Amino acid sequence: MAKQLIVDLHIHSHFSRATSPNLTLEHIYTACKTKGINIVATGDFTHPAWFKELSSKLVPTEQGLYALRNASQLDSAVPLSCRDNLVRFIYSVEISTIYTRHGKVRKVHTVVVVSDHTKAQKLNAILQKRGNLAADGRPILGMDTEELLKIVLSVDENALIIPAHIWTPWFGVFGSKSGFNSLEEAFGTYARYIYAVESGLDSDPFMNQHKADLGNRTIISTSDAHSAQKLAREATILQCSLRYRDLAEAIKTGDSRFVGTIEFFPAAGKYHLDGHRGCNVKLHFQQTKRIGGICPVCKKPLTLGVLYRINELEKGSVTDFSKSIEYIVPLADIFRDIHAVKSASSVSVVKDTGKAIEILGSEFNILRHVPTSHIRKAGFEELAQAIENMRSGKVVIDPGYDGVFGNVSLFNPSGALPQANQLHIF
Numbered sequence: 001m002a003k004q005l006i007v008d009l010h011i012h013s014h015f016s017r018a019t020s021p022n023l024t025l026e027h028i029y030t031a032c033k034t035k036g037i038n039i040v041a042t043g044d045f046t047h048p049a050w051f052k053e054l055s056s057k058l059v060p061t062e063q064g065l066y067a068l069r070n071a072s073q074l075d076s077a078v079p080l081s082c083r084d085n086l087v088r089f090i091y092s093v094e095i096s097t098i099y100t101r102h103g104k105v106r107k108v109h110t111v112v113v114v115s116d117h118t119k120a121q122k123l124n125a126i127l128q129k130r131g132n133l134a135a136d137g138r139p140i141l142g143m144d145t146e147e148l149l150k151i152v153l154s155v156d157e158n159a160l161i162i163p164a165h166i167w168t169p170w171f172g173v174f175g176s177k178s179g180f181n182s183l184e185e186a187f188g189t190y191a192r193y194i195y196a197v198e199s200g201l202d203s204d205p206f207m208n209q210h211k212a213d214l215g216n217r218t219i220i221s222t223s224d225a226h227s228a229q230k231l232a233r234e235a236t237i238l239q240c241s242l243r244y245r246d247l248a249e250a251i252k253t254g255d256s257r258f259v260g261t262i263e264f265f266p267a268a269g270k271y272h273l274d275g276h277r278g279c280n281v282k283l284h285f286q287q288t289k290r291i292g293g294i295c296p297v298c299k300k301p302l303t304l305g306v307l308y309r310i311n312e313l314e315k316g317s318v319t320d321f322s323k324s325i326e327y328i329v330p331l332a333d334i335f336r337d338i339h340a341v342k343s344a345s346s347v348s349v350v351k352d353t354g355k356a357i358e359i360l361g362s363e364f365n366i367l368r369h370v371p372t373s374h375i376r377k378a379g380f381e382e383l384a385q386a387i388e389n390m391r392s393g394k395v396v397i398d399p400g401y402d403g404v405f406g407n408v409s410l411f412n413p414s415g416a417l418p419q420a421n422q423l424h425i426f
C-alpha cells in the first residue's frame, strides 16, 4: 500500500503582497522537511520573476512533481531526525478575480494546480495578456472566474481548479461581502469542473458537508502560508503514488486515496464569528440575526463571519462522513502557550521547537504520531500534556471574528474563557 503523503496545495512566495521575505524556495524546502510536508505548492507561478526561479531551481522527478536542485546542500541545516522526509514541489498559484456577475461586484480567490512546468508556462503566456502578472504573486485579474476556469482547462484538462477559503467574507466564493450562494451561481454549467474546494482556516469538512452543493465534492485543507513558519497549519492527507495524475485523481474523486485533512481549530479562524473589530463587538450568528445584522455600537452592518454564512445558505442531506479530520495547534504556538509569551518567534519558543523536532522528529510527527509517553520521556512534560489535550479535543477556544484570530488554550481544558478577553460577547 502506498505511503501517506502530506500535501499542501496553497502557499505563497515572497512575491505576494503582505508575505514574509523568508518565503524563498530554500526556506520553503527546509520548513517542509522539518514540518513533515511531502508535496508543497510552488505558489505564485504566474509571477515572472518567481517562475524564472522555479524554472532554474526545480528539477523534474516523478510525473508532475519537482525536487529542489542542490537540496542536499541545505540538508546540513535540517535536523537528522527529519533528513529522510521526502519533499516535492507541484505547480500551483492562487488567482484573484474581480468582476461583476448577476449585477454585483464579485471578488473571488481560486487555487489553480497544473500538471507540470510546461502547462504553467502556457497558462502564464495567456494570462499575461489579461493582467499585470508582475504586480503581485497572487495576480488580480479583471475576469469572471468562470472564464478563468475555461482558460485553465483549455491549457490543461488535468488541472485542479479549487475555490480558496470559500467562506471568508472577502474573496471566498461563498463569502458574505462579495461571494455567491452556490457554485452554480458562480460558475454556471462549468461548476461541474469544480471537484474540490478549500475549507479555509475558519471551517472544517464537517461544517462544509451541510452545504447542498458540497456533498459530492472533496473538501481539502491547505496552509495558505504567508510565511515559512505558517506552513503546515492545515494540510491534506493522501495515500497515493508519487505522480501528479494520481494526486489529482485522489482529490477529484475523494475516493479511498483521499484520507482526510489536518485542521486548524475552525473557531480560532479570524472570520469565524461575526462582529466589528473596531467596536469590540463579537457575536454568534444567532445573536447577529436577532439584532438584524447591525452593530449595536456604530450602527453599521456587521462583518458576517463563516458560521453565519454556513447557516444562511441552503443545506443538503448529510451522508456519513468517512474522511479523517485531525485538529492541531502548530508546535510553536504550543510552546508559546507553555512559555506564556506573546510571539511564536520569541527566542525560547524557537529554541524549544527546534529541540523537540531534533529529538522527536518532524512537527507533524510530534503532533500526530509520537506517543505522549515518549514526549514525556524526552523531557517535554508540558508539551506531552498539551498534545494529550489537543488530540482529545480538550481545548478552550476564544473564537476569532472580523479579521482577529481567536485563541486556542491547551492548558485550561475545563476552565472559562481567558481573563484577557475583554471584548463584549453579546
Ligand SMILES: [Zn+2]
Pocket (backbone or CB within 6 Å): 094, 109, 164, 165, 171
Ligand atoms: Zn486567498
Ligand SMILES: [Zn+2]
Pocket (backbone or CB within 6 Å): 276, 278, 279, 281, 295, 296, 297, 298, 299, 300
Ligand atoms: Zn461597529
